Structures are given as structure tokens and as C-alpha cells.
Amino acid sequence: MKNKIFKYIGLEVLLLLALMLCGTIVVKIFNVALKLQFESIGTTGFIAGLCAWLILLIGWGIKAAKAKRNK
Numbered sequence: 001m002k003n004k005i006f007k008y009i010g011l012e013v014l015l016l017l018a019l020m021l022c023g024t025i026v027v028k029i030f031n032v033a034l035k036l037q038f039e040s041i042g043t044t045g046f047i048a049g050l051c052a053w054l055i056l057l058i059g060w061g062i063k064a065a066k067a068k069r070n071k
């Protein structure tokens with residue numbers, strides 16, 4: 001049971017890191033393509049990745065709650 005919990009926690013942390021990296025890359029591409037002159041690309045990408053991760057967690061939580069309620 002504990003191994004399963006640690007596995008999911010590890011996967012969630014990896015997902016968070018991947019989304020933050022993708023957010024930073026997307027902000028960098030927008031900065032170059034649209035000439036936005038962002039000064040804090042890393043911070044903006046971090047916030048975008050964190051928001052995407054939170055939205056995914058909320059969606060998964062709602063889906064799990066609905067599945068549990070329907071059983």
C-alpha cells in the first residue's frame with residue numbers, strides 16, 4: 001500500500017516538473033515569436049506549469065468523487 005502511495009506521489013512530482021518545463025518553453029517561444037520582451041520567463045513558466053498541474057489535480061479529484069458517488 002505504501003509503495004503505491006509513494007509511486008503516485010513521485011509521478012505527481014514528475015508531472016509538476018514536466019508541466020513547469022513545458023510552461024517555460026511555451027513562454028520562451030511566445031517571447032521570441034511575438035517579441036513580448038518578458039524579463040522573468042522562468043517565473044512565468046513556473047506559474048503557468050503550477051496552474052496547469054493544479055487544474056489537472058482538481059479535474060482528477062472531481063472525476064474520482066463522481067465515480068465514488070456513482071458506485
